[in-house]
Every structure is written in C-alpha cells, then in structure tokens.
Amino acid sequence: METALPLIFVTIMGLSLLLYVILDGYDLGVGLLLPLGSDREKDIMIASIGPFWDANETWIVMGIGVLLIAFPSAHGIILTKLYLPATIMLLGLILRGVAFDFRVKAGDSKKEMWNRIFFIGSLVASMAQGWMLGSYITGLNGSLTNTVFSILIAFCLPALYCVLGATWLLIKTEGDLFAKAVGWARKSVLPMAIGLFLVSIATPLVSDVIAERWFQLPNFIGLMPIPIASAIALGLLTILLRRDVDRLRELNPWYLFICPVIVCLMAALGLAYSIFPDIIIGQMTIWESAAHTSALMFTFYGVCIALPCIVLYTIFIYRVFAGKATALSYD
C-alpha cells in the first residue's frame, strides 16, 4: 500500500486537474468569448454555463486539495514558487465568479460593467493558469528561457479554452448564436493548434529531463500515439468546422466538443509521462513527498465512497440541464 497509495493519489490529482481544464475550460472559454455576443446572446451564453460553473470550479479545489493532502511538502514548494501567478489567477477567478451573479443582480445600469469584469476575470485566470503550467513544466526555476516559455503557454491556454467554449456553445445554443459560435470555433482552432505545436516542441528544449524521457528508443515509438491522436482530433475538428453552418446544425454537436477534449486528454497523458515519477520535475518524486500512509489511507476510504457519488450526481445534473440553454430563471 505504501507504494500504491501515492500512485493512486497522483492519478486522482491528475484526473481532477484534467477535468478542471476541460470543464472550467469551457466556462472560461465562454467568458473569453462573451464580449463578441450581442446583449441578448450574452445572457444565453451565461445561461449555457450557469448551472455548471460552480461544480466545474470545484475540480481545481479538488486537484490542489489532493496535492495538499497527499503531497504536502510538494504543495508547499510548488505554491510558494507559483505565488504570484497563483494570486493573479485567484483574483481572476474571484472576479469571474462574482460577476456571474452581479451582472443580473446589481442592476441594469451596472450589467455592462459586470459583463466586462466577467471577461477580464476569465482572461486573467486562464492566462495565469497558462503561466503556472509553464513554470511548473520547466521545473519552477525562473531563468529567461523558462520565463519566455511560460509566457508562451500563458497565451496558448486561452486559445484552447476558446475552442472548448465555442464548441460547448454549439451544444447549448441554436439560431444566430450557433452560427456565431461556429465562427469563433473556426477562428480559435488555428491559434490553439499553433500553440500546442510550439509547446510540444519547446517543452523538451527547455527541460532536459523531459527531452531525455521522450527521445530515446523504443519509448519514442511507443509514445507516438499521443501526438498522432491529438493531430487526428484537431484535423477532424478543422474538417467538421469547414462544413456549412446549416449542415453543422444537423450534426451531433458533441462530436465537435469531444475533439478539443481529446486534445486535452492527450496533452495530459503526454505531460504525465514527461513528469512521472516526479512531482516536481528533477527535484522530488511522488514517493519522496507523499504524506504518511495513515493519512493517505484515511482519505482513500473517503475517496472510494465519495468520488463515485460525485460522478453519479454530476452526470445527473448534466442530464437535468441537458439540451439547448434558455435564459436562466429562478422561477
């Protein structure tokens, strides 16, 4: 159990963060796209994420929580090093989260201001997340190349979120907004693809550890499915989006949404392979930083009971609010 528990928890942490990127990714993406919609469309866009955003955001608490519970010393080091971007991200998430409610509750005269705050919060949070991811991959030391790399990711992550947000809107909207969302998706795929490509190239260049793990035979061949699957997903998305809007309306929109999800999944797998078995690249392994077995075991019981329940009721909530979004109503 002593060897297995850290593995189990690092898996849960990875899955939580992946889920966060996908789920809050589409929320943040919708936030990033918000200024492009008309006034009425903005309401629908918000309505499309309304019942979900809160639970979506909880996945980052879960991810960071597992880091804190299972790998306390790594949690301390990582978050101390990422102090500035983490704080900026938190400020962004705060703004985004409250703007959601204030825009309809603080009065019509202030709605425009809160819409703008919603956008700014989403942008700040997603860029800060990119920055954090960048510094984390490069081993948390602030050399010039690493900083440039982090900035690069800070610009790429919002593009990914835009694609997630736009394809989510394809699921939840109809009419003119649907057509607009198709346009947004088309425009954001390319920046996302370029970003992804650059990041994949740059990662082994800035990190020797990662380069070593990838570029040795036969591992390299074994790892090929990861970039290939990403390329296929991206290609499929591009081809599907080229279709006429009216033909797209007949297509099950989940096919479009699933494409960026696959990209995220593959990126996560690639990242996991790059980092494993470290928790801080080149410095600390998951076993070195793991909490005491008694603490992990006690939490593990809770996870075994609670996690399946969480998954079940999350599915239930998504089913209750399935279908095209209508303006949110408390009645």
Add this chain to the structure above:
Amino acid sequence: MEFDPFVLSRIQFALNISFHILFPTITIGLGYFLLFFRIRYTLTKDPHWEFIYSFWVKVFALTFALGVVTGIVMSFQFGTNWPGFMEEVGNIAGPLLGYEVLTAFFLEASFLGIMLFGRQRVSNRLHLIATSIVTIGTTLSAFWILSLNSWMQTPTGYTYENGVMIAESWSAVIFNPSFPYRFAHMMVASLLTASFLVAGVSAWRMLKGVGGPATMKVLRIGMIAAAILTPTQMFIGDLHGLNTLKHQPAKVAAMEGIWETQKGAPLTLFGFPDEELRTTRSAIKVPKLGSLILTHEWDGELKGLNDFNGQHPPVAPVFWSFRIMVGVGMMMLLVSWACCWQIWRKGSINRFSQRVLFAMTFSGWVAVLAGWYVTEIGRQPWMVSGLVTTAEVVADHPPGILITTLAAYFAMYAFLLVSYIGAVFYMSSKPAKSLIHMHNYGLPGKHPEDRAYSPIEDPVAKAADSNRSSINQTSINQTAGS
C-alpha cells in the same frame, strides 16, 4: 520602513479568511431558512412562501458565489503563505480538508444548480431535496473545517512516528475536546446572522414601501428565530468558555484581562489592557463575578497572564473583540425580544424598530468576526496549540511581493463588499412579488390564494397600499424578469 514577511503573511491570511467567513456564515444559516420556506410552501401551497423563497434564493446564490470564490483562495493560501503548516501537521489537517472537499464542496456546488435554476425542470419534490442537500452540504462543510480549526486549538488523537506527526485515532482528532462547542457556537452564529439579515432586509423593504404581505411574514420568522437563538447562543457560548478555560487558559485570561492568578477574580467590564505595564488601565470591575462566570464558583481560581511565561496571546485585541461580540449579542437579545413583543401585541413592529432592524442587517457579521478574532488571536503564538508556533511555518516571500498582493486583495475585497451590500439592497428595492400579487388581485383576501394571509394594520402597509397605484407594469415586469 521595514516590513516583516511574517506580519504581512498574517495580515493577508487574516484579511482573506475574514472576508471569506462573511459569506459562508450567511449561506449556512440562510440555507435553513430557505428550506423552511420551501417546506412551508410544499405543505400549504400558499404562494407567499414561493415569493419569499424566490427572493431569498437570489440572495443565497449571490452570497454562495462569493463564498466559493473566496474559499478557493483559502485552499491556495495554506501553500502560498504557510507551507510549513502542511509539512508539520499535513497528515492530520490534510485529510480533514480532503473530506470537506469530497463530502461537502461538490455536493453544494452541484445541487446548487438545481436549487437555483431547476424549478421548471424538476418536480417540486426533487427541488425540495436539492435545497435540503445544499443546506446539508453547507453544514457538512462547516463540520469539517471547524473540526480542523478545533483540532488546531485543542489537538488530540495524534502521535509521532520517526519525528512525523500522524493521527493515532481519527475519531479523537475529529471530535477533539473543543469541537462540539465550537461547531454548535458557529452553527447558531450562522443562523443568527441569517435571522438578522432576513429581518433587516424585510424591515428596509417596509420602510421603503416596497414590502408586501409576505415581507412581514419573513420579518416575523427572523425575529422569532433570533429571540430563541440569542439566549441559546449565550448558553452555548458559556459552555464554550468553560471548555476554553480548561484547555486554553491563556486565551481566557486575555479575554478577561486577568494578569495575576487569583481566587475570586472580578469581572472586568471595561478597561484598557496594557501589556507593558501588565495591567488593565481604568478598569471597571465587578468583584468576584469573573470567577463565578468562568468557574461557576465565587472563589474559583483563575490563572493570570503573567503565569504563562510570555506564551500568551496579545491581550488588547482579544479583550476588545470579546467585548464587541458580547455587546452585539446583548443588542440582538434586546432587539429580538422587543420586536417579538411588538409582533405579539400588535402583529407588526413600529417604524423605529424597523430602522433598528435595518441598521442591524449585518450585525451578525460583526459578532462572528469579533468571535473569530477572540479564538484565533487567542490561540497565538501557536498555530497548533502547544505544538507548532505560527512563526515556524511562514513562507519566506520578499516583503515587496507580499505588500503588492495584500494591496490587491484588499482593493478587490473592498470593491466586492460594497458591490455585495449594494446588490442585496438593490434587489430588495424592487417591489415585493407578494405586493404585486396583491396589486393584480385587488385587496388582500379577495383572491382565494390570499386566504391564509390576514392583512396587517400598520402605517407602512397602508403606505404600501396607497403606493400600489404607482406600481406600474414596468416594475412588475422588472421583478418578474429578475
């Protein structure tokens, strides 16, 4: 000027947690009120309960959002500012926080969607269940976090293995000696905060002439709840105090401003604690009462601050916070009983009482913050009583960065607090749905749905009556659209 990173980190943490606690305090208590409104509606089918629910669920949603986003900050702060905390006691604190996320956060956040926006999509039964689940979720969240906090105050159930602290008995960790008292104290504090919030907002609506028949219903419930809860809270507070005396005597000595160990200690009502002179200046004292309250004996012995070898908390903040908390509690008792008396005699409350209630809308916040300052500052210099000091676990950030982030948080929170209070009163300034309902169906009592309601004879209701003609279709649409 030199800034100490330790002091800055403490200020930042205090700022974050003080701002955060404001919102869960309301949602924990307001959840039970909403549940009550919902159950009343389900049982009576009286539309007024539906109006009340639909108004307060919006306040709940806004408050909840603020609680969630400020709570996320907390989960990061442990690592960003107090990395040593998790390294020292992570094996105990970690799982407790983990259980909070697993059992409470997801539950609340997921079912909140149904509670807020699901009334058209699910049955009334399921909606009622969702409301209950969210309410239970907020309470579970309080359970775990208060368990952790209480453990930091009165650690039990731990042992050391190769120099690492681990749990020996999880039930001893979770149900540590101060936990039952602190949990009960906080739950009642939340309910009281919500009581005064609903009563205060209702009073304001009546003053503005936008309150309907349902408004008085809410005010009444708020005041009855407060009238029962305030004495309950004082009783629990007393028990909590006794428990603190047993486990953290230094905190009690600071609360009471007792410097020398003595038998039959007086109760200091007022005064200025001076740590340099080791005395409380211009103190107003009641002989022997201190011992009587704390030990329930006239000649009980109380340990003084001078006997803790400097290992005691800063006296003045604890001393003052305690008096503020008790003072607000006394006010609450007075106001709630006076209002209940009026409601009992006249079925309504006068304008003066309405103004007082409006002024006390957020009085629960003052008491809760003051109470937390007593217990948290009172724990110093320890992070975990007797085991880990706060200074041991702080992160070593450059003061410049800390000042910047502190300023950013401060600006953000000031802006949010103003926006929040502004939004609550903006929402309340719209004519009550029950008023519009009355407007649409003529005089109260005419419509079959109004039978459950008996009209209130007071100037405010009359003013509202005469205002009715001025409530045009636009305002009705506004309310309906919100």
